[in-house]
Amino acid sequence: MKTALHFGAGNIGRGFIGALLSDSGYHVVFADVVEKLINALNEYKSYNITILDVAPDEPIKHISNVSGIFSNNPEQLNAAILDAEIITTAVGPNVLRIISRSLAAGISERKKQGKEYLNIIACENMTGASGHLRDEILKHLPEEDQEYMDTYVGFPNCAVDRIVPPFNPGPNGNVLSVGVEAFFEWIVEEPAFKGPRPEIKGMKLTDNLVAYVQRKLFTLNCGHATTAYLGYLKGYKTVDEALKDKSIESTVHAAMKESGAALCKKHGFDEEEHGKYIEKIMNRFRNPYIKDDVARVGREPLRKLGPADRLVGPAKMADEFGLPKDNLLKAIAACLLYDNKDDPQSVTLKKDIESKGLEEVLEDVVGFKKGSKESRQVLQAYNELKA
Numbered sequence: 001m002k003t004a005l006h007f008g009a010g011n012i013g014r015g016f017i018g019a020l021l022s023d024s025g026y027h028v029v030f031a032d033v034v035e036k037l038i039n040a041l042n043e044y045k046s047y048n049i050t051i052l053d054v055a056p057d058e059p060i061k062h063i064s065n066v067s068g069i070f071s072n073n074p075e076q077l078n079a080a081i082l083d084a085e086i087i088t089t090a091v092g093p094n095v096l097r098i099i100s101r102s103l104a105a106g107i108s109e110r111k112k113q114g115k116e117y118l119n120i121i122a123c124e125n126m127t128g129a130s131g132h133l134r135d136e137i138l139k140h141l142p143e144e145d146q147e148y149m150d151t152y153v154g155f156p157n158c159a160v161d162r163i164v165p166p167f168n169p170g171p172n173g174n175v176l177s178v179g180v181e182a183f184f185e186w187i188v189e190e191p192a193f194k195g196p197r198p199e200i201k202g203m204k205l206t207d208n209l210v211a212y213v214q215r216k217l218f219t220l221n222c223g224h225a226t227t228a229y230l231g232y233l234k235g236y237k238t239v240d241e242a243l244k245d246k247s248i249e250s251t252v253h254a255a256m257k258e259s260g261a262a263l264c265k266k267h268g269f270d271e272e273e274h275g276k277y278i279e280k281i282m283n284r285f286r287n288p289y290i291k292d293d294v295a296r297v298g299r300e301p302l303r304k305l306g307p308a309d310r311l312v313g314p315a316k317m318a319d320e321f322g323l324p325k326d327n328l329l330k331a332i333a334a335c336l337l338y339d340n341k342d343d344p345q346s347v348t349l350k351k352d353i354e355s356k357g358l359e360e361v362l363e364d365v366v367g368f369k370k371g372s373k374e375s376r377q378v379l380q381a382y383n384e385l386k387a
């Protein structure tokens with residue numbers, strides 16, 4: 001049987017990518033650092049996915065042929081890398097650097113054992129995640145193994161879309177159970193594969209990946225983050241609850257339209273089709289069967305304020321074409337106000353704003369120069385939202 005190694009047995013790992021791999025005939029080995037997940041994977045060797053929607057065709061999907069290993073156990077991991085025909089990740093962009101050392105060791109071992117093609121796909125909300133992972137691996141790979149990696153190891157980037165919220169399996173439920181929306185989209189960069197393309201049900205291939213990644217990140221994740229930060233400020237707990245607030249809904253919609261106008265100019269998307277794409281996403285956010293925590297959606301605000309990420313990325317793109325971006329700037333201001341003591345990045349952000357001042361943080365983190373029009377506008381929105 002074919003083996004797939006997937007890093008991260010979390011929401012997207014179990015609820016999306018691992019499930020597609022298992023459905024396509026792979027034995028899926030999940031590598032994670034959480035003991036209870038690994039133990040449960042090895043004990044039950046299967047889990048259930050609940051589809052959170054009105055009358056889904058298949059309300060519960062049973063996923064089998066799975067097992068778990070510890071990502072911080074070099075022997076287990078090396079053996080799994082050696083066996084794998086494909087490797088995927090869904091660990092969060094910041095963890096890619098952490099797993100890169102083990103992947104480098106595994107790639108060197110594959111060379112020693114005369115193994116051929118392998119593709120590694122990082123399924124994270126980040127433009128160029130697999131390429132970034134490759135760069136991190138290169139830092140640990142001996143020079144004499146680099147040619148082997150160039151020849152035999154592909155790093156196709158991808159866009160990954162399915163809302164997988166926190167899920168409560170109930171008092172006697174299985175820790176592996178996961179609830180997902182019915183919709184899913186996994187688009188992978190075809191030219192970057194090395195060797196034969198793997199056949200995975202539900203994986204779509206494209207040769208224009210950047211457009212799809214930006215379409216998803218700057219629309220869905222942009223609207224999601226805007227809802228989360230504005231919602232958190234007003235004390236709402238979930239995305240659907242926040243969107244029932246008309247003033248939040250209209251800002252979220254307007255921010256997605258601003259990013260949409262920029263995306264259509266940049267990538268030539270049809271405006272009418274893109275409008276439908278936005279409406280479909282708004283309806284996905286409103287799905288009453290999904291109770292998605294605003295703290296999950298707003299997690300790691302410093303990452304989300306990055307220059308190529310969901311808020312600043314579309315604002316810069318709008319600027320490139322001289323298009324409006326007032327609502328995107330308001331979303332950036334709401335993100336800067338995110339004050340959640342359980343989120344380490346929120347704590348750091350707050351401390352930095354207190355010690356350096358908002359303008360300096362805007363320049364360092366977001367890239368808006370002190371005194372620039374954008375910086376002044378964010379400052380004004382920040383003070384208005386704070387009041």
Ligand SMILES: NC(=O)c1ccc[n+]([C@@H]2O[C@H](COP(=O)([O-])OP(=O)(O)OC[C@H]3O[C@@H](n4cnc5c(N)ncnc54)[C@H](O)[C@@H]3O)[C@@H](O)[C@H]2O)c1
Pocket residue numbers: 007008009010011012013031032033034071072090091092093095098099123124125160161162163164165
């Ligand atoms: N949940 C969603 O709706 C969704 C949708 C699309 C994309 N994503 C992206 O998928 C990625 C994962 O998100 P998630 O929601 O599944 O998060 P999650 O927190 O549910 O899962 C991440 C998993 O990675 C594990 N992990 C942490 N460090 C690790 C390490 N060193 N080695 C192996 N595993 C490690 C964690 O223990 C956890 O189980 C993120 O990049 C996210 O942006 C999430």
Ligand SMILES: O=P(O)(O)OC[C@@H](O)[C@@H](O)[C@H](O)[C@H](O)CO
Pocket residue numbers: 125160161162163164220221224225296297298299300
């Ligand atoms: O995972 P993050 O932190 O990058 O973003 C939070 C959510 O917006 C995200 O997980 C969405 O649910 C997902 O991207 C839907 O495909």
